[in-house]
Amino acid sequence: MPTPLSLHKEMHMNHSNIVVPARRRFLGTAGKATLSAAAIALLAGNEALAQSASGTMQDVGILNVALGLEHEAINAYQLGAMSGLLQKPVLDVAVLFQSHHKGHRDALIATIRKLGGTPVAEKPLDDYAKALRADTLKSQADILELAARLELGATNAYLGVIPAFKDAGLAKVAGRLAADETMHWSILSSAMGKPMPMAALTFGA
Amino acid sequence: MRLFIAALVLAAGTAHAADAARGKTLYESRCIGCHSIDANRVGPAHRGVLGRKAGTAKDYDYSPALRAAAVVWDARSLEHWLADPEKLIPGQRMGYSVPDAGDRADLVEYLRTESTR
Numbered sequence: 001m002p003t004p005l006s007l008h009k010e011m012h013m014n015h016s017n018i019v020v021p022a023r024r025r026f027l028g029t030a031g032k033a034t035l036s037a038a039a040i041a042l043l044a045g046n047e048a049l050a051q052s053a054s055g056t057m058q059d060v061g062i063l064n065v066a067l068g069l070e071h072e073a074i075n076a077y078q079l080g081a082m083s084g085l086l087q088k089p090v091l092d093v094a095v096l097f098q099s100h101h102k103g104h105r106d107a108l109i110a111t112i113r114k115l116g117g118t119p120v121a122e123k124p125l126d127d128y129a130k131a132l133r134a135d136t137l138k139s140q141a142d143i144l145e146l147a148a149r150l151e152l153g154a155t156n157a158y159l160g161v162i163p164a165f166k167d168a169g170l171a172k173v174a175g176r177l178a179a180d181e182t183m184h185w186s187i188l189s190s191a192m193g194k195p196m197p198m199a200a201l202t203f204g205a
Numbered sequence: 206m207r208l209f210i211a212a213l214v215l216a217a218g219t220a221h222a223a224d225a226a227r228g229k230t231l232y233e234s235r236c237i238g239c240h241s242i243d244a245n246r247v248g249p250a251h252r253g254v255l256g257r258k259a260g261t262a263k264d265y266d267y268s269p270a271l272r273a274a275a276v277v278w279d280a281r282s283l284e285h286w287l288a289d290p291e292k293l294i295p296g297q298r299m300g301y302s303v304p305d306a307g308d309r310a311d312l313v314e315y316l317r318t319e320s321t322r
């Protein structure tokens with residue numbers, strides 16, 4: 001029976017035979033998926049959640065930070081899609097992930113408004129390009145690497161703010177958002193041929 | 206006397222020596238969602254944060270609470286901030302905290318190395 005370490009080594013040694021075909025199959029089908037309307041309405045349609053929220057400005061502040069993060073993610077994928085460096089089916093996956101982030105954005109905006117807050121505005125695309133150093137992205141691999149870094153950061157950010165929410169419903173939503181980001185990170189990592197985490201509980205720690 | 210020496214050895218063995226390399230790894234996984242060293246993103250740029258007055262990173266749109274805070278960032282204040290931002294500066298916007306003291310020390314050490322470059 002292989003140990004986790006030997007399995008890890010084997011996966012690396014057989015990378016071209018095992019990981020790549022699986023990766024292609026994954027990317028080939030992921031781009032054809034459709035975004036669930038329920039995902040878009042994650043928060044926007046949840047009246048009970050909005051009513052149970054205490055409306056504290058602290059929660060609104062956290063949601064607005066999350067919104068800023070989603071604005072950046074949408075623009076990061078936009079920069080990738082416009083770069084001419086992404087090829088199908090990777091391009092399709094990037095557009096799909098961008099649509100997820102747009103769903104997050106719309107849900108966050110609706111919730112912030114329901115709680116009496118003012119949603120933070122999106123910046124011009126050029127601002128995101130400068131902050132993310134888009135001029136340094138020279139290949140599809142560079143874009144995937146940046147996207148994976150941002151998705152991992154977003155995963156950990158959402159997990160990290162869960163204890164700060166005054167409203168338990170919003171904490172749960174942060175967990176759901178983190179799950180989407182984790183899914184993105186996992187697929188991007190697979191596409192880059194990176195090994196899966198060998199240890200448990202690697203996210204949010 | 207032996208007991209005293211043993212206690213010193215034990216203390217030396219358990220004390221956390223701040224590790225900038227580990228702090229960089231933590232930064233790349235936990236902070237990078239919102240922050241960069243050299244660019245204002247969701248959060249402000251971090252280069253030069255040690256020694257800087259809170260709420261004064263160039264061109265970053267801070268909360269009124271941060272702008273009004275009479276805090277100059279040093280290792281101690283940064284550790285307090287990372288432990289519980291809202292406790293240190295009520296009304297700020299960062300909901301994220303770092304519960305582990307060792308992680309905080311490593312992150313601060315990493316920021317210190319980046320601040321002096």
